Amino acid sequence: MDKIALMRVFVEAAERESFVGASQRLGMSAPAVTRAIAQLEGSLGVRLFNRTTRRVRLTESGNRYFQDAKRILEEIEEVESALLGVYREPKGILSVTAPVLFGRKYIVPILIEFLDRHPEIQVKAVFYDRVSNILDEGLDVAIRIGNLKNSSQFAVRVGNVQKVVCGSPDYLSKHGLPNHPADLADHQIIQSSAVEPSTTWWFESSEGKTSVRVSPRLQFNQNDSAISAVKSGYGITRLMSYQVGEEFQTGSLVRILQEHEPEPIPINIVYLEGLRASAKIRSFVDLAKVRLQNNLLINHQIKP
Missing domain, CATH: 1.10.10.10 (Winged helix-like DNA-binding domain superfamily/Winged helix DNA-binding domain)
Structure with a gap:
């Protein structure tokens, strides 16, 4: 053989x-x-x-x-x-990774559309809130939120997200609207360690950077739980804009302290082989690029 x-x-x-x-x-x-x-x-x-x-x-x-x-x-x-001279239809197994909530909200619909378009494709999706080594773990494509460190990888920037402070209309009507990060000391804080591992929260404004030490009364290691708690009216939390974009649109959460938000964080589609990437990878990257770039919920264009 x-x-x-x-x-x-x-x-x-x-x-x-x-x-x-x-x-x-x-x-x-x-x-x-x-x-x-x-x-x-x-x-x-x-x-x-x-x-x-x-x-x-x-x-x-x-x-x-x-x-x-x-x-x-x-x-x-x-x-x-x-x-x-035959067009090669993408086929085989495509493995994709993304952060858990981002994958669930924004990547799953793209994967389903991709499968509908290409009947010879199978998808293996692995969602977790850690940075994976796509080469060592045998992955084809990764969605990265944050600044990239590995220059050997090919990347397509598809948007930006933002750390946002938010609360429910009911909570804010009862306890008042914070006008400055220092006002958070007077509020009940819900913390998601997946977004803010420290109790020191950093902010930026025209006056420069500032930090506030918060005292969370309720802490979670999962973003979903923090979202549920803040929507229930218990307090104020800080999350990524894509995690609560739908809630901002429906009005179930209110975005606050927007003028003090830090710089946007980039979203990239990362893969290894660039122009030499297989048809399945190129086709998925092309589709995901269009869908994500046109999604206002993940491009820092959410209206408060």
């Missing part, structure tokens, strides 16, 4: 974490898949899988080889399609 054929067997086994699954997909026997993997490992001189009786998992070397092998196979398919 030539190296390209061995790569195809390896990629199928890696994606399914199963030699049996790969054999069923490729129309081979399970022993044939095992022999192919052994042949590939022998030629490379490294172990690609850790094997147990139930499943197989990539080793660190195997994970790195998987990224390159997958890219090479996709490039071969694109070259062959171009040679035949």
Whole structure:
């Protein structure tokens, strides 16, 4: 079996974490898949899988080889399609990551539209509030909120978000509207550690930067819970504008201290391969770019 054929067997086994699954997909026997993997490992001189009786998992070397092998196979398919003059429909498994609430509110609808457009695509979405290494974790595309640090990644800026202070109309009518960050000392504070891990909140205005130390009476590690609490009228909180954009539009929350908000925070779509990215990645990035750039809730254009 030539190296390209061995790569195809390896990629199928890696994606399914199963030699049996790969054999069923490729129309081979399970022993044939095992022999192919052994042949590939022998030629490379490294172990690609850790094997147990139930499943197989990539080793660190195997994970790195998987990224390159997958890219090479996709490039071969694109070259062959171009040679035949045939438009290559995006296909395969697309893996996307985003912050939890951002993914739920804004990325899920884009993923569903993408799947409707491309019937040969499958999507694996992983949402968590941490910065993942898309290469090490085998991800294709990441939505990043914040300034980018890795210059080796390709990025498309699609908008901005803002840290916003807000409260419910009912709470503000009873307790008054803060006109300056220092006024927060007279209010009940709800804190989401996912947005504000510190009890020192920083603000900016034409007069410069200022900080206020708050004393939260209610603290959460999840943004959803903070949103529920502030909507119930318990107090004032600070969140990201995209997390409460719908509430601002409906009037269930009021944006306050807007003239003291810090600088906007960028939103980027990040991927690794730039112009060499596969059709599935390019197609998703193009769609997500349009949808996110046109979404006023995540482009710092929310009206208070």
